[in-house]
Amino acid sequence: MGVMEKMRNSTSSILWILIFSFGILWVLADVDFFGGVTQGPRSLGIVNGDEITLNEYNQRVSFYTEQFNQQSGNPMSPEIRALYENQAWEDLVAARLIRQKMDELGITVTDTELMEMVTGDNPDPFIRQQFADETGQIDRIALQTAIDSPENSEVWILIEQQLRENRRQQKLNNYISSGLRVTPMEIRNEYVRENSFADIEFVRFPYSEIQDEEISMTDSELQQYYRENSDLYQREETYRFRYVSWDKTPTAEDTLNTVREIEDLRSAFESAENDSLFVLRYQSSTPFRGAYVNVDNIREEFSPVVDLEIGEVSDVEMVNGNPHLFKKIDQQGDEIKFAVLSYDVIADPIATIDRLAEEASEFKFYAESESFEEEAERNDKPVREATATKDTPFIPGLGQSQVAVDALEDLSVNSISEPIELNDQFIVAQMLERTPAGTRPFDEVRTQVENALRNDKRQVQALAAVTEQLTANSDLESLASALDTEISEAEGVRYSSTTIPGAGREVEVIGAIFGMEEGGMSGAIQGSNAVFVIRVVNMDMADAQNMTAEQQNTLRNRLEQQKFMAFNQVFIDRLKEDASIQDNRDRILR
Structure with missing residues (x-):
């Protein structure tokens, strides 16, 4: 049914709505109601009182967009644009939090420091890049001419601001790094871990050897495991919704x-x-x-x-x-x-994409005034259901779509979304149910609890079985025979490794190996996938006294970088937790 036909069928109701609406408008205009309403939020966001403007946000998004266009040459999909828009927001929030932290710590750059960065013996890399001659030396005459030229005054103000911020950031990094210094002991330990090796023989008893029928569980045990491990069964806010779609496949x-x-x-x-x-x-x-x-x-x-x-x-x-x-x-x-x-064939932005967007908008309008199901039936659109989770962009049935998740976050129960443009289709969604974040009910996760408890019991029984056999079989050969398995070998197992050849990832077992003496035999060791009994054939433990100065510096730099990278993300997350962040993107951008 076309738009005009529907309009004709709804003429009487629409006329009364218009008459009533104009009456309300006259009343509100007399009391200057719109002066306050239309003003809305004045900025895109506020971080501890510091505003984020729409202009700088748009500039940041444009920067990412230009980078994408230069690198790919392909049209930017709605999903990629949504990722860049979110990254631009995160960048601006992080920049303000860091700047505020620098202010709090009293990190400043003096005018003398700034002049040294521009005209000193060792200028900032930006200055060196702009004014280096063919020999790599600074052209001091060209630099001074650029500084003295009146037409460059506004440019120099921007350069100085950026140089100050860069130096402040460097001072903050140095401040953080000073608290993350790597100790000589850490360097020695890392050297030993990287340069120590062992040749081993072992008997491995996989947990899978314990059959399901050998394990019993009561409801009381399941409930207790569920209570003690409730952190394993948390969920984010979830959305159950239905939707109709319009395919964007090129015609x-x-x-x-x-x-x-x-x-x-x-x-x-x-x-x-x-x-x-x-x-x-x-x-x-x-x-x-x-x-x-x-x-x-x-x-x-x-x-x-x-x-x-x-x-x-x-x-x-x-x-x-x-x-x-x-x-x-x-x-x-x-x-x-x-x-x-x-050329890749894509749907025409006007003839195809705009037409589909208009059809989706029309659907939304009449679905709100009438019924989602009736409008879907009238348009011969199948209605599908799906469930999405907050902060999880993958939606079963729709695929990867942060755009859809963002749109669903704004919907209340029974409300209908504006058309949502995905990479390959438009959808209009109606929220059916919102489930808040929290611990999932026991009945919902019972199967998972049963599997987890069964695995725990399987490990306990496997460990007990091997321990019992060890009491009667004190050497590896007799133990292997008693367990009906073979002795395996692994040469050159590195202390810093996480896997044992032929046995998979076994971090704790490797740690136990390098706590043994050469020729020694372990007791039952509970690993990730099996119970092990180890015999060390050869142990070559590195001596940190043999570490060269070059190796020491390499290890120090790597460990410091690892510490800094790990701390940096925690640092930003902690600043966010303690900050007052007002996000007005939904109200301004949409």
């Missing part, structure tokens, strides 16, 4: 238009003198290679280029549904140099 007309577009470039491609520049200028989805390729190595779909004359361009060839033009540039024996101009 036959979209394909025809793309073919015509590339066909129109055929003559220009044939006469182009610089094929690399031509392919780049017209944004071919196939980049220019410029190398000679043996005829036998040319991909089958590119084979039309073989039969061309030098300088000739092929007719339009469809490769994987996308139009291609091939140009033979040169040929030397059996090797050919060629260029490819190709």
